[in-house]
Amino acid sequence: MGFVELKNIDLSYDGSKYILKDLNLTIEKGELVSLLGPSGCGKTTTLRIIAGLINPNSGSFIVDGENLTNVPVHKRNFGMVFQSYALFPHMTVFDNVAFGLKNRKMDKNTIKEKVGRILEVTDLSQFAGRFPKQMSGGQRQRVALARALVVEPKLLLLDEPLSNLDAKLRISMRTEIKRIQQKLGITTVFVTHDQEECFSISDKVAVMNNGDIEQYDTPENIYKYPSTEFVARFIGFDNFFNVEKANYHNYKDIFGHQFVIDYEDSRTQAVATIRPDDIQVVPEDSNMNSIKGIVDVRTFLGDSYQYEIKTELGKINVNHKSEKPYQQGDAVYLLMPSNKIILV
Amino acid sequence: MRKKNIWLTLMASIVFIFLIIPLFIVVVTAFGESPSIQFPIKGFSLQWFGEVFKTKSFMRGMKTSLFISIWATVASIIIGVPAAYALARGTVKRRALLKNVFLSPTFVPGIVIGFALFQFLTIKLQMKIITSLFLGHFLISLPYIIRVVGSSLEHFDFSIEEAAWTLGCTKTKSFVKVVLPNISSGIFASFMLAFINSFNNIPVSMFLSGPGVQTLPIALMNHIEYNYDPTVSAMSVMLMLCTILLMWVIEKTLGLATIA
Numbered sequence: 001m002g003f004v005e006l007k008n009i010d011l012s013y014d015g016s017k018y019i020l021k022d023l024n025l026t027i028e029k030g031e032l033v034s035l036l037g038p039s040g041c042g043k044t045t046t047l048r049i050i051a052g053l054i055n056p057n058s059g060s061f062i063v064d065g066e067n068l069t070n071v072p073v074h075k076r077n078f079g080m081v082f083q084s085y086a087l088f089p090h091m092t093v094f095d096n097v098a099f100g101l102k103n104r105k106m107d108k109n110t111i112k113e114k115v116g117r118i119l120e121v122t123d124l125s126q127f128a129g130r131f132p133k134q135m136s137g138g139q140r141q142r143v144a145l146a147r148a149l150v151v152e153p154k155l156l157l158l159d160e161p162l163s164n165l166d167a168k169l170r171i172s173m174r175t176e177i178k179r180i181q182q183k184l185g186i187t188t189v190f191v192t193h194d195q196e197e198c199f200s201i202s203d204k205v206a207v208m209n210n211g212d213i214e215q216y217d218t219p220e221n222i223y224k225y226p227s228t229e230f231v232a233r234f235i236g237f238d239n240f241f242n243v244e245k246a247n248y249h250n251y252k253d254i255f256g257h258q259f260v261i262d263y264e265d266s267r268t269q270a271v272a273t274i275r276p277d278d279i280q281v282v283p284e285d286s287n288m289n290s291i292k293g294i295v296d297v298r299t300f301l302g303d304s305y306q307y308e309i310k311t312e313l314g315k316i317n318v319n320h321k322s323e324k325p326y327q328q329g330d331a332v333y334l335l336m337p338s339n340k341i342i343l344v
Numbered sequence: 345m346r347k348k349n350i351w352l353t354l355m356a357s358i359v360f361i362f363l364i365i366p367l368f369i370v371v372v373t374a375f376g377e378s379p380s381i382q383f384p385i386k387g388f389s390l391q392w393f394g395e396v397f398k399t400k401s402f403m404r405g406m407k408t409s410l411f412i413s414i415w416a417t418v419a420s421i422i423i424g425v426p427a428a429y430a431l432a433r434g435t436v437k438r439r440a441l442l443k444n445v446f447l448s449p450t451f452v453p454g455i456v457i458g459f460a461l462f463q464f465l466t467i468k469l470q471m472k473i474i475t476s477l478f479l480g481h482f483l484i485s486l487p488y489i490i491r492v493v494g495s496s497l498e499h500f501d502f503s504i505e506e507a508a509w510t511l512g513c514t515k516t517k518s519f520v521k522v523v524l525p526n527i528s529s530g531i532f533a534s535f536m537l538a539f540i541n542s543f544n545n546i547p548v549s550m551f552l553s554g555p556g557v558q559t560l561p562i563a564l565m566n567h568i569e570y571n572y573d574p575t576v577s578a579m580s581v582m583l584m585l586c587t588i589l590l591m592w593v594i595e596k597t598l599g600l601a602t603i604a
């Protein structure tokens with residue numbers, strides 16, 4: 001039994017269309033788990049159910065063995081960082097951060113001490129007397145984080161906390177979040193639709209699609225072994241084609257091309273896929289793992305070219321670095337290394 | 345382009361003159377010496393301002409008006425602010441319909457409201473004059489509160505309220521601690537506006553006033569009917585000054601444009 005458990009959660013806002021269907025998720029103590037998925041897949045909805053801001057139609061939510069399904073939001077003791085930060089505009093940074101402690105009726109000195117400490121951790125000490133509108137986006141984001149952390153919540157919930165920041169700040173802030181999260185050992189759920197951001201800080205990732213978790217695993221495993229076509233596409237796989245098992249690691253496509261695929265799989269029919277970066281363009285045919293094609297479209301990506309290549313299997317996308325780019329109409333051979341093809 | 349501007353300026357000036365001249369005349373007549381209203385005035389005197397305070401019906405009317413307007417406005421704040429919040433929060437079904445119901449007194453002519461209330465409160469329910477005046481003024485104040493507070497809630501980020509909940513605040517407590525402070529200028533402006541409107545109201549008060557209990561504007565009207573003296577002008581000047589003062593306060597706190 002995990003520290004946090006979502007069991008058979010169903011949710012519908014209007015009573016007819018289900019946004020979440022039989023959702024299950026288990027989180028271990030101290031882990032940082034991300035919910036990753038395209039817009040509208042139900043990430044925020046899931047997070048809000050955890051927070052207690054919405055009640056699921058059915059299912060249960062358990063933390064540390066305690067059933068919290070019907071416990072109202074203000075009694076859950078979770079910290080939440082909203083996408084808009086949701087700082088209190090009429091309070092100083094100090095009062096924003098102290099808000100949760102005051103609700104817990106702590107005495108003044110304890111509050112002062114705790115707020116002081118968390119402002120130090122989040123590098124905000126010199127801003128204690130400022131109002132939110134006098135702060136930059138990155139600073140506000142840290143205030144929101146400090147406000148959520150100071151109450152020593154059982155769970156930290158973050159809804160796309162970095163989406164309002166520019167690219168450079170996002171990277172430094174996500175490292176910051178990870179650092180603080182690890183230092184305090186706080187169990188965290190992080191919502192994002194940015195794959196890189198998510199992989200860089202998560203212990204585990206739940207890839208969501210249409211109200212369902214398609215895969216729940218470590219970032220490394222998801223990156224290397226996506227379990228469904230949706231997950232594969234979402235993390236950058238392209239070029240899907242059907243294959244049939246001949247024997248052991250040998251597969252054939254419908255045209256009889258032979259492929260050796262290292263991936264362990266017991267199915268006789270499967271869909272093979274490979275990233276555009278992993279395909280090699282070679283001038284000559286080799287009898288295994290290669291397929292003939294004609295360059296159709298070329299686009300410049302900066303450090304490489306992307307080619308759309310017409311083959312018997314349909315259009316195949318390839319990223320290729322070369323001094324001398326291929327021209328439209330050139331005949332090429334595509335080599336797909338056996339350790340780069342996966343089956344979904 | 346140029347030409348259009350000249351026309352516009354001209355039209356605006358004409359409208360302005362038509363609005364201002366009568367007021368100007370009223371102001372001037374308050375300072376005349378003659379015991380009946382004259383324009384232009386002969387001589388200069390402040391005696392009519394003193395007379396205002398000696399006129400019993402004015403003083404009683406002033407007291408009634410202040411009492412009615414303050415309490416009616418306070419009551420409509422107490423009802424209107426939570427109502428505006430519920431409407432803006434979107435947790436209520438039939439939002440559009442409810443909103444129209446709340447705002448309807450602004451669309452219906454004052455005479456109609458006055459007459460309806462007279463029929464219902466005074467004739468049917470036999471209410472005391474002061475009670476029916478209070479209810480009538482409460483009714484005409486409510487839409488102002490809902491409209492103005494509603495418009496300041498439109499820019500309100502409700503996620504700060506949710507943030508307060510997650511930090512251990514109950515819904516009531518976070519409404520007081522987080523929502524109210526951020527719409528306080530809207531509430532203040534709506535109070536002022538509703539108060540001025542209630543204080544100046546004639547049609548509703550006219551139907552609901554009765555022997556011995558009348559609001560100031562009604563007292564003024566009755567006074568003019570029998571005495572055509574500059575006391576009324578002097579009273580008007582003082583009321584104008586008060587209104588200007590209140591408007592100035594609103595302008596300073598919120599800006600008139602946001603509530604118009």
Ligand SMILES: Nc1ncnc2c1ncn2[C@@H]1O[C@H](COP(=O)(O)OP(=O)(O)OP(=O)(O)O)[C@@H](O)[C@H]1O
Nearest residue numbers: 013014019037038039040041042043044045046193
């Ligand atoms: N209050 C609501 N009432 C009705 N439907 C809603 C409500 N909130 C969200 N939805 C619907 O639920 C679905 C999931 O929304 P949700 O906000 O959870 O998506 P998300 O994964 O967080 O997307 P994004 O990345 O765009 O934030 C969407 O189809 C959305 O239209």
Ligand SMILES: [Mg+2]
Nearest residue numbers: 043044045159
């Ligand atoms: Mg979302």
